[in-house]
Amino acid sequence: MPNLPILYSFRRCPYAMRARLALLASGVDYEHREVALRYKPAAMLDASPKGTVPVLVLPNGQVIDQSLDIMLWALRQNDPYQWLENEEEALKMIAQCDGDFKLHLDRYKYPNRYEGVDAHDQRAQAAVFADSVNEWLQKTSQNNYEFNSSLGIYHAGYMPFLRQFANTDKNWFAQQPWPALQAALASFEASNAFKTTMQAYAPWQARAANAVVLPK
Ligand SMILES: N[C@@H](CCC(=O)N[C@@H](CS)C(=O)NCC(=O)O)C(=O)O
Known part of the structure; x- marks a missing residue:
């Protein structure tokens, strides 16, 4: 070896x-x-x-x-793929993911593990990040969700977490007004990079x- x-x-x-x-x-x-x-x-x-x-x-x-x-x-x-071209901005978004979003995601997924937590309230708070990613994708990526582009760093950084958020209640997620996020997530899950990793x-x-x- x-x-x-x-x-x-x-x-x-x-x-x-x-x-x-x-x-x-x-x-x-x-x-x-x-x-x-x-x-x-x-x-x-x-x-x-x-x-x-x-x-x-x-x-x-x-x-x-x-x-x-x-x-x-x-x-x-x-x-x-020049992922580091966007390092500063990507790290800011990933920090939001790892901070408040992850905190509320965990409480939304497993409300019984925490005291005094309401799953719907946690979902609403986690949705703030999902909403901002949807908005950002709409204005930035022009439907470019490709892994092998300089935007790949964003998807790699937060999509694994947004995927957990989506999978917690797929029907609810599908009904949200987040077309860019829904498309980006579907494209992420269908990608060779996702399958390989x-x-x-x-x-x-x-x-x-x-x-x-x-x-x-
Ligand atoms: N801040 C760490 C967090 C890593 C983390 O929390 N990983 C979880 C799994 S998703 C883990 O290993 N938990 C330990 C355990 O479950 O025993 C990082 O970014 O690498």
């Missing part, structure tokens, strides 16, 4: 998805290690004790354990003697 960066990843994690999408766009080769979140490999926890995916371990031992940092590292190695892997060393079992 050549000396490649190692990515610890979990297929359905939206943070890991954005890291995989940026690695794919960059063309940087890496070794994929699928992690079962209940059986995190000791090698991953040694590299990054905080225990979240994604984690990228470089051949020189450097550890990058925030999804955005992995995206930026990959694109700084190689950026054939959503490939299923068996967990790496999930049940090896050195795997650490953590409570959920």
Whole structure:
């Protein structure tokens, strides 16, 4: 096995998805290690004790354990679609996604896990971000939702999260006045990039003697 960066990843994690999408766009080769979140490999926890995916371990031992940092590292190695052309603006939108939107998304999806939370109220608050993405797409992208364009960084950054939002109640989402967002999401899910990065892997060393079992 050549000396490649190692990515610890979990297929359905939206943070890991954005890291995989940026690695794919960059063309940087890496070794994929699928992690079962209940059986995190000791090698991953040694590299990054905080225990979240994604984690990228470089051949020189450097550890990058925030999804955005992995995206930026990959694109700084190689950026054939000029995703970094929009770095500043994209990072602002991704920060909105990771902030308020993610907070309300989690409460909308799992209201019972939080005290005093009303799912519809949380959905309405999360919808503020969805609405702003729809508006932004309408004025900016002129129906260009392609991954292999300089706009790909936006989609990679927030579409995995908007997809969770849409899937929580597909009928409701389909009825919202967000034609650009609905089209962009459909195009994202139909893309080769999505299919490639959503490939299923068996967990790496999930049940090896050195795997650490953590409570959920
Ligand atoms: N800020 C981190 C968040 C990563 C994160 O929260 N990942 C979740 C999965 S989606 C995780 O690994 N949670 C740990 C667990 O469930 O045990 C990043 O951007 O990489």
